[in-house]
Amino acid sequence: MAFALACASVASLASAGPAKSVPTLEIRVIHATQSDGGAAIDADLRDLPQLTRDQPFVRYNVYKLLARKLQALEEGKPEAYGLVNGRTLQVTLVDVTTTSAPHPDRRYHIRAAIGEPGKQAFLKLLEVTASEGQPFFVGGQTYEGGTLFLELVLYGT
Amino acid sequence: MTLPRETVLDLMGLADGMLEGDAKAKAEQLVASNEEARLLVDTLRASPVGDWVRESTDRQASAAVAGVADSVMARLAADASGAVEGGVVRMAPWVRRGSRRGPAVVAGVGAALVLAASIALYVRSGSQRSDEELAPVASVAVPPVGVPSVALPAPSASASQAEAKTAAAGGVEVNAVEAPSRAVSVFRIPMGAAAAAANAPHPSSVVIWVEEDTGTK
Numbered sequence: 552m553a554f555a556l557a558c559a560s561v562a563s564l565a566s567a568g569p570a571k572s573v574p575t576l577e578i579r580v581i582h583a584t585q586s587d588g589g590a591a592i593d594a595d596l597r598d599l600p601q602l603t604r605d606q607p608f609v610r611y612n613v614y615k616l617l618a619r620k621l622q623a624l625e626e627g628k629p630e631a632y633g634l635v636n637g638r639t640l641q642v643t644l645v646d647v648t649t650t651s652a653p654h655p656d657r658r659y660h661i662r663a664a665i666g667e668p669g670k671q672a673f674l675k676l677l678e679v680t681a682s683e684g685q686p687f688f689v690g691g692q693t694y695e696g697g698t699l700f701l702e703l704v705l706y707g708t
Numbered sequence: 709m710t711l712p713r714e715t716v717l718d719l720m721g722l723a724d725g726m727l728e729g730d731a732k733a734k735a736e737q738l739v740a741s742n743e744e745a746r747l748l749v750d751t752l753r754a755s756p757v758g759d760w761v762r763e764s765t766d767r768q769a770s771a772a773v774a775g776v777a778d779s780v781m782a783r784l785a786a787d788a789s790g791a792v793e794g795g796v797v798r799m800a801p802w803v804r805r806g807s808r809r810g811p812a813v814v815a816g817v818g819a820a821l822v823l824a825a826s827i828a829l830y831v832r833s834g835s836q837r838s839d840e841e842l843a844p845v846a847s848v849a850v851p852p853v854g855v856p857s858v859a860l861p862a863p864s865a866s867a868s869q870a871e872a873k874t875a876a877a878g879g880v881e882v883n884a885v886e887a888p889s890r891a892v893s894v895f896r897i898p899m900g901a902a903a904a905a906a907n908a909p910h911p912s913s914v915v916i917w918v919e920e921d922t923g924t925k
Contacts, residue, residue, distance in 0.1 A: 605897045607917050660883070674918050676886035685879040691918040700915075 573623045574659060574683075576642060577704045578632055580618040583611035583690075584697030595619075598686070607690055611697060624661070624705070636694050638667045640701060645678070657683045659705040665689070683707050711744055719745055723752035880914045891919040 581596065590612035592599050602608045622630050624644040632640045645660040658680050665674040673692060681687055684706060692699040711719070715738065721727045722735040738745045885892050895915040 602897055606895050607893075607915055608897075671888055673890070673920075674885075674887050674916075676884060677916060678883035678885075679914075679916075680881040680883060682879050685913060687880045687913050688915040689918070690915050691920055693920045 573625050574644065574647065575706045576622045576624050576630070576644075576661075577702075577706065578618075578620045578622065578640065578642075579616060579702040580635060581700040581702060582615045582617050582635075582694060582697055583608070583700055584613045584695075585611050586613045608700075613697075614700075617699075634665070634692075634699070634701075636692060636699065638665050638673060638692070640665050642703070657707055659683065661703075661705065663689070663703070665692070665701075681705060711742075711748070715745070716748065719748050720752060723749045879912050882914055882916060885916060885918075887918045893917040893919075 579596075581593075581599075590603075592603070592614045593616045595616045596614050599608070599614050603612070603614070617635055620632060622632065622642070624630060624642065626644050626646060629641050629643040632642070634640055641664045643662045645662050648658045648660070650656040650658065659682075660678070660680045663674070663677040663679070664672060666672040674689065677689065679687055681704075684704060686702050686704040689701040689703070690698055718727065718731060718735045719739070722732060722739070727735055735745075739749050740746075882894050885894070893916075895917060896912060897915060898912050
């Protein structure tokens with residue numbers, strides 16, 4: 552799924568005009584709850600059934616995709632994304648490195664924060680280095696009887 | 709222990725075979741009649757440290773005898789050359805075997821250590837272990853369920869920098885997390901089939917879990 556989205560995003564960027572050498576960040580906002588009525592996972596979250604066997608996903612059995620966004624990231628330029636709970640996710644691409652052969656791997660170093668105006672930051676700073684197409688999650692924000700998982704994935708151009 | 713110090717020293721000497729004559733007979737009589745004395749002597753004789761003490765004292769005695777012989781031979785040689793006055797060979801002071809000084813003191817100290825260790829071992833093995841004794845020497849905060857994860861300490865209200873270097877099989881590496889006044893856990897999760905299907909080079913990921921403040925929605 553993530554790979555298909557990456558291809559689609561790359562294709563759309565290519566058709567829009569001259570190719571820009573910037574990676575794309577995919578953000579998915581997932582609402583997770585625990586229900587006695589049985590497990591239910593949104594059809595758009597095809598990766599999640601694999602993940603829900605592990606902590607902390609195993610705490611919940613109902614998953615819904617609330618929002619999704621593709622955002623081009625330029626190095627050093629922060630991008631903000633409004634979350635459903637009123638907070639703002641800010642992501643900055645710090646740098647991109649490529650490991651050498653025999654297994655070249657593009658690595659994205661990003662800096663993120665989640666805050667809310669007038670309140671103490673929920674997540675003041677998060678620095679992660681991830682390989683291309685490798686998702687990672689930020690969880691723990693309470694929302695409507697459950698929690699929010701933010702899935703972030705970076706794709707190259 | 710209720711035995712007088714002098715009696716204990718005598719018993720130590722008996723255990724090491726250093727007593728002679730009346731002192732030895734008196735100590736043996738005490739061992740036969742006093743349970744505490746018998747226990748002490750048995751403990752000393754059964755201890756490997758006691759053997760070491762005995763061997764050490766024997767070695768010292770042998771070395772001293774050898775030293776005397778060397779000294780005599782040297783003096784005789786010197787006498788032959790006319791260097792010794794009056795034909796008298798002067799020897800260094802020698803501690804007689806059986807004396808309570810010298811080697812006996814060494815044996816006494818060793819035996820005391822053995823006795824103390826034996827008592828300590830007995831008391832420790834016979835006593836009920838408390839929870840504190842069973843507690844690990846170091847512990848870390850972990851998530852509620854045992855899973856592959858790294859739990860970062862809950863930051864204080866004033867300083868909340870939590871540095872992490874968590875590599876999830878090389879795929880995702882958490883370099884730093886800072887969440888004031890919140891507990892942070894980093895869960896490592898396998899991506900399994902999903903990653904394989906996407907041809908992901910690193911089939912694992914992480915979840916950075918930040919605890920929400922109480923009452924905050």
